[in-house]
Amino acid sequence: MTRPAPPAAPPRDLRFRRRIDIRVAARELWRSRELVHSLVERDLRAQYKQAVLGVAWAVVTPLAFMVVFSVFFRRVATVDTQGIPYPLFSYVGVVPWTFFSSAVTRGGLSLLSNAALLNRVYCPREVFPLAGVISAGIDTLVALAVLGILFALSGVAPRPTSVLAPMLVLTQLAFTVGVTLTVAALVVYFRDLRHALSLVLQFGVLATPVAYGLEVIPRHLQVLYGLVNPLGPVIDGYRRVILFGQTPQWETLAPAVLASCVWLVGAFVLFKKLEVGFADVV
Numbered sequence: 001m002t003r004p005a006p007p008a009a010p011p012r013d014l015r016f017r018r019r020i021d022i023r024v025a026a027r028e029l030w031r032s033r034e035l036v037h038s039l040v041e042r043d044l045r046a047q048y049k050q051a052v053l054g055v056a057w058a059v060v061t062p063l064a065f066m067v068v069f070s071v072f073f074r075r076v077a078t079v080d081t082q083g084i085p086y087p088l089f090s091y092v093g094v095v096p097w098t099f100f101s102s103a104v105t106r107g108g109l110s111l112l113s114n115a116a117l118l119n120r121v122y123c124p125r126e127v128f129p130l131a132g133v134i135s136a137g138i139d140t141l142v143a144l145a146v147l148g149i150l151f152a153l154s155g156v157a158p159r160p161t162s163v164l165a166p167m168l169v170l171t172q173l174a175f176t177v178g179v180t181l182t183v184a185a186l187v188v189y190f191r192d193l194r195h196a197l198s199l200v201l202q203f204g205v206l207a208t209p210v211a212y213g214l215e216v217i218p219r220h221l222q223v224l225y226g227l228v229n230p231l232g233p234v235i236d237g238y239r240r241v242i243l244f245g246q247t248p249q250w251e252t253l254a255p256a257v258l259a260s261c262v263w264l265v266g267a268f269v270l271f272k273k274l275e276v277g278f279a280d281v282v
Helices: 022-031 033-048 054-076 086-108 127-154 160-189 192-207 219-228 231-244 250-281
Strands: none
Touching: 022 033, 022 250, 033 127, 054 086, 054 127, 086 127, 086 160, 086 192, 086 231, 127 160, 160 192, 160 231, 160 250, 219 231, 219 250, 231 250
């Protein structure tokens, strides 16, 4: 008895292919800015409502990291801070890392936590992870107040080269949004990533020059390191322009900028490609 022939594949002209027009998607996202504002406000209210310390909790995590690094890390390692007090040196690294970690956690799980809205409200799905990034950014602005206090207590003033910091902020923001969109899209289809995310971030803080300087990475590997982990050269750049009065190390920062742009564009395209199945899978 012969087996029946397998069904023929559908003709090519009937196969679904979603074409992504970044300009159209950007305009649609801009029209949804009020929804992003509402989501950010809702997230912040839910996070700090009935909390005794309120928004002061935004500084607890970076302060805890700074204290742990200052008390324990320096006991087992020698860190060249170029004369800058170590608490200030480490805090300049902790703040951007905390923003990245918080943004990826909140934004990366935002589609799962907003499953009810996905099936009821039509909107660009990227509004949910972007709201997580913005709410993490607001917390970071609160944490920066402590940085001003540390400058005053240590007697160190920000250097004039701090005017270059916005360029580093844009690079970090591009990388953070790219990683957040990637995690948000993939975690819908691979739920194990939800559990692995916290573990990856815990290892990430050790693999990123938060408690130490970029010089720990061998010189001949720093370009490759900047491509793999753009946060490393970015944090090193923050310290150079804010604390040391130097320009960023361009040979390591340039690959980080390139990698961040690739992350942002590639993640956005991936997110829009996978977007059609979010409501069904969630």
